[in-house]
Amino acid sequence: MPDVRVVNLTKKFGDIVALDNVNLTVHDKEYFSLLGPSGCGKTTLLKLIAGLIEPDSGEIYIGDKRVDNVPPEDREIGFVFQTFALFPHMTVWENVNYGPKVKNFDEKESETIVHEVLELVKLHERLGAYPNELSGGMMQRIAVARALAAGAKILLLDEPLGQLDAKVRNEIRYEMRKMAKDLNLTAIHVTHDQSEAMSISDRIAVMKKGKIVQVGTPQELYMNPASLFVANFIGESNFLEGSVAEANNGELVIELRGGAKVHAFGKGLARDERAVVVIRPEVLTVEKPSYRGKNVLRGVVEKISFEGTFIRYVIRLESEDFVIVIKPSLTERWFDIGDSITLSFESEKAHIFAYPEAGLMEEISV
Amino acid sequence: MNSRKINDALNALSSKKAPKYTTYLAAIVLFLALILLPPILGIFTKFDTMQQILNQPTLMNRALIAIANSFMIALLVSAFDVIAGVPMAWFITRGKSRWLNIIDTLADIPFIVPTAALGYSLLLFWNGPEGISALFGGSLISPGWLLITLLHFTFSFPIVVRVMVGALLDYKMEFERASRTLGASPFTAARTVTMPILRPSLIASYILAFARSLSETGATFIVAGLFENGPVFLQNIKNELAVSNPPLYEGVTVFTSLILIVVSLAIFAFIRIFGSRLRLPIRGFWPSFERKLSYKKAEASRNSITLIVFFLIVLIPSLFVALPAFEALFNPTLSEAFSGSGIWSDYWQSLVVSYALAGIVTVLSFVIGLPMALMIARKRFGKFTANMFDILVNVPLIVPSIALGVSLKFFWQNFAFIPEFLLLVFAHLAITYPYFVRSMTAAFERISLDMEEAARTLGAKPFGVFKTIMLPLTKYSILSGAIIVFTRSVSETGATLAVVTTLQTAPVVIVNWVKQFVPATPLDIGLGCGILIVLSLAVLLTLRFVTRGKARY
Missing domain, CATH: 1.10.3720.10 (MetI-like)
Structure with missing residues (x-):
């Protein structure tokens, strides 16, 4: 079973650099996601791996074999399109049987395969239906079945859940992961939905403007974002600007806008350098007004939204910055708009980054 | 194997x-x-041969008039085609009559009938004593420009209908529905949303009808009488001069063909370039007037007029030749x-x-x-x-x-x-x-x-x-x-x-x-x-x- 490896891959469309010198290895049997905002190059990368477009430079390997000159039909991949691309003039059976047929499989063998994959996606009773008679969820499952029947060892999924409604999407995403795992497939899943990527992937590559900015497990990306962009794109974050007041072997004191001082850990930052402190909303704890510990932020509740399991508060700090705080709705005390509030956080749970040259908003924008 | x-x-x-x-x-x-x-x-x-016609002002004049006639008729006919063809296409795609399938097929007939037969059929219908002229106690329309216009309308009408039916079937109804939910009456929605979106198809159908009218020769020759448009003139010149004065014939032919080609290309280029900038009358809104045009009575009368035009001017004249053909069977x-x-x-x-x-x-x-x-x-x-x-x-x-x-x-x-x-x-x-x-x-x-x-x-x-x-x-x-x-x-x-x-x-x-x-x-x-x-x-x-x-x- 194959790894997928791309080396120094670049692809331009006219003057636009869709993919800029990308390197990536997806391990055998891994469920891997390419995550990023629209236009970041994730679909381009997927189509390059599939052979649907040709790279300008760089190499693509499937297993040990270099494939960038191999046509898509010979790469043993299965591609599931966002639009599903089910052939409208063929029935479910004919669609699924298409791969075995064009690959000249023995007729009996293909029949068995088609039955098996249709069994797998639980659509055995709709053999004679045409695509326009199926629901979105069914079409999606047929698209996967069709890719599997063609003997795919690697499943390439281009926003495969994008056209489904939320409830079906949630159901099918776990089904898809389970299927890939049961069949020992390598899967590369393109999505712009971080919760989708987080919930099904073994590892995720976060992309921005044609580059991979970080690769890691969902936990790694969430706990240790390598950049402000990742901190913002994966999960939710509060960004507070300040400058380094003290730097001592990675132990930093940051003076925030408005004068509050917070302690945190970070490397590569010197005294007086501008910095951004990143704090996840659930890391902020509510303290009594008399609290005198480290890392204190004081403010007033500006906005409240009740989200069922959680309550989300928007707090206006004394510095006029805003932070978001998320608290379980049934086990914690509720605040009202206008209430004063004192917050704190553990130094280990905050992340410090140098203030980006292009500006904070530009850096985190999708 | x-x-x-x-x-x-x-x-x-x-x-x-x-x-x-x-x-x-x-x-x-x-x-x-x-x-x-x-x-x-x-x-x-053959460019040099054009010298010949430059020395023949009468002949040149005749050629230019014929060419002008061609373009006038083509412009007129294709405009009529669009005016009559769009309601017909609308009727076929949106109507609820169970005869729609049949009407849809019938609309193709003038297109299938070879134009020479069509020309003769129209001549019989509009001019011959057996046709509609019988009702008026003489020949209703003599061969000439009016009959040519009717003829060209007959065979180019199906082109517009076909193109517009296709366009309307491909059209995403969401746009029109959105317009309706925003308060537009059906007519206003069609005029302000659907038609502007279908503008490329409208232009394409106009160009096709225009080109077809400009090109048609055989049937036009049959119904032209003494009137000349470009193709008829070329054919007449061939009969008059091809044998008696070959160099002059070539000169006249090259001259006329060249002008016809250049002017049609220019018109085509003009429509292609400026057609996309053409604004359909979508700026104004006349809600109460258009509301009246939208509902049952107005729709019914619009459909009736569309069908009358189709049957009386397009279909029956096209098939009128069936009468003598039928008579010939027992003869x-x-x-x-x-x-x-x-x-x-x-x-x-x-x-x-x-x-x-x-x-x-x-x-x-x-x-x-x-x-x-x-x-x-x-x-x-x-x-x-x-x-x-x-x-x-x-x-x-x-x-x-x-x-x-x-x-x-x-x-x-x-x-x-x-x-x-x-x-x-x-x-x-x-x-x-x-x-x-x-x-x-x-x-x-x-x-x-x-x-x-x-x-x-x-x-x-x-x-x-x-x-x-x-x-x-x-x-x-x-x-x-x-x-x-x-x-x-x-x-x-x-x-x-x-x-x-x-x-x-x-x-x-x-x-x-x-x-x-x-x-x-x-x-x-x-x-x-x-x-x-x-x-x-x-x-x-x-x-x-x-x-x-x-x-x-």
């Missing part, structure tokens, strides 16, 4: 770049060598015809020529047109090349066919060894090829690239993708493209008259009969037209039968 081997071989070949690009290049070279360049070179080689004319005696021997021969020609031209259009359509639709040689050929391919469509025929003749007559039949094939190919490429390009463009890519990832080779995805999904466009090419070739008179001296096609024979260049009785003519119509319908139905399928998508 053998076909399997061929299939495998083609699959293997299609994966290699060289054979793939050779196919596209061959299609381009054939297009240039057979269709685009010969008429241009033909005119250029010695029938046995004379089938014994092939007298004038009928020429008729049968011409039928064989016409249908063999149309068959060959259809196959050739398919063979060299398909790679071209694919090249344009999928931009195989880049965007610029695709756009350029998209425009070039359409050039023969807008050039009057008799002018095209004349210039082709001038070019190919340099190669004396080319038999006349082959000349006819080249001429008809030049005229019909754009129709096929157009319809196929549009069809290929409608197939999402995802479909092709999906097939590739499932293991299909490029040829396999073409065979299993592209062809089945475009089956109906191929069929309609083939029908258009076939019927257009059977109908074509102008280019035929221009290139041949001895060979006769069926429409040419009909024109000669009607014009009494050959002594034929009205029953002969009626039966001749009737046979032509029946055969065309048979071809149409056969093609439909052969490619019938499940219309599920």
Whole structure:
């Protein structure tokens, strides 16, 4: 079973650099996601791996074999399109049987395969239906079945859940992961939905403007974002600007806008350098007004939204910055708009980054 | 087993770049060598002969008036076509009558009937004592510009209807529904949302109708009387001067053809460039007035007028020739015809020529047109090349066919060894090829690239993708493209008259009969037209039968 490896891959469309010198290895049997905002190059990368477009430079390997000159039909991949691309003039059976047929499989063998994959996606009773008679969820499952029947060892999924409604999407995403795992497939899943990527992937590559900015497990990306962009794109974050007041072997004191001082850990930052402190909303704890510990932020509740399991508060700090705080709705005390509030956080749970040259908003924008 | 081997071989070949690009290049070279360049070179080689007409002010004046008449009639007719055709297309796609299917089919009839037969049919209906004129105790409309206008309206109306029905069926109703939910009445929604979105189709249908009116020769010649438009003038000049004064004939012909070609290209370019900037009257809103136009009574009267126009001006006059044809069935004319005696021997021969020609031209259009359509639709040689050929391919469509025929003749007559039949094939190919490429390009463009890519990832080779995805999904466009090419070739008179001296096609024979260049009785003519119509319908139905399928998508 194959790894997928791309080396120094670049692809331009006219003057636009869709993919800029990308390197990536997806391990055998891994469920891997390419995550990023629209236009970041994730679909381009997927189509390059599939052979649907040709790279300008760089190499693509499937297993040990270099494939960038191999046509898509010979790469043993299965591609599931966002639009599903089910052939409208063929029935479910004919669609699924298409791969075995064009690959000249023995007729009996293909029949068995088609039955098996249709069994797998639980659509055995709709053999004679045409695509326009199926629901979105069914079409999606047929698209996967069709890719599997063609003997795919690697499943390439281009926003495969994008056209489904939320409830079906949630159901099918776990089904898809389970299927890939049961069949020992390598899967590369393109999505712009971080919760989708987080919930099904073994590892995720976060992309921005044609580059991979970080690769890691969902936990790694969430706990240790390598950049402000990742901190913002994966999960939710509060960004507070300040400058380094003290730097001592990675132990930093940051003076925030408005004068509050917070302690945190970070490397590569010197005294007086501008910095951004990143704090996840659930890391902020509510303290009594008399609290005198480290890392204190004081403010007033500006906005409240009740989200069922959680309550989300928007707090206006004394510095006029805003932070978001998320608290379980049934086990914690509720605040009202206008209430004063004192917050704190553990130094280990905050992340410090140098203030980006292009500006904070530009850096985190999708 | 053998076909399997061929299939495998083609699959293997299609994966290699060289054979793939050779196919596209061959299609381009054939297009240039057979269709685009010969008429241009033909005119250029005879450029000097134009001196002849410059010394003949009366003749030149006559030519210019005829040319002006051509454009006036074409502009007028295509405007009427759009005004009458759009409500008809609307009625067919949105109406609720259970007769819609039948009306939809009937709307194609004037298109299928070879124009020479159509011309005679209209002449009988509007002018002959048996037709509608009988009600008025004389000839209602004499041959001349009005009858030409009616004739051109009759055969170009179905073009507009066909294009607009297609456009309306493809149109996403969400836009119109959104407009309705925002408070627009049906009429306002159609005027302010649907029609502006369908503007490209409106323009395309206008251009097609315009070009068709400009080109038509055979039937126009039949109903023209003393009136002359471009094609009629060219034909008259041929009869007057071709033998007595060949240099002058060439000069007049080159002059007239050149002007017809240049002006039509200019108009086409103008519409293409400025058409997209054209603003339909969407700025103003007259909600209460348009609300009145939207509901039942207004809709019913609009539909009635549409249907009356269709039946009275288009359908019945087109089929009126059935009367004498029917009469001839119970008359010695029938046995004379089938014994092939007298004038009928020429008729049968011409039928064989016409249908063999149309068959060959259809196959050739398919063979060299398909790679071209694919090249344009999928931009195989880049965007610029695709756009350029998209425009070039359409050039023969807008050039009057008799002018095209004349210039082709001038070019190919340099190669004396080319038999006349082959000349006819080249001429008809030049005229019909754009129709096929157009319809196929549009069809290929409608197939999402995802479909092709999906097939590739499932293991299909490029040829396999073409065979299993592209062809089945475009089956109906191929069929309609083939029908258009076939019927257009059977109908074509102008280019035929221009290139041949001895060979006769069926429409040419009909024109000669009607014009009494050959002594034929009205029953002969009626039966001749009737046979032509029946055969065309048979071809149409056969093609439909052969490619019938499940219309599920």
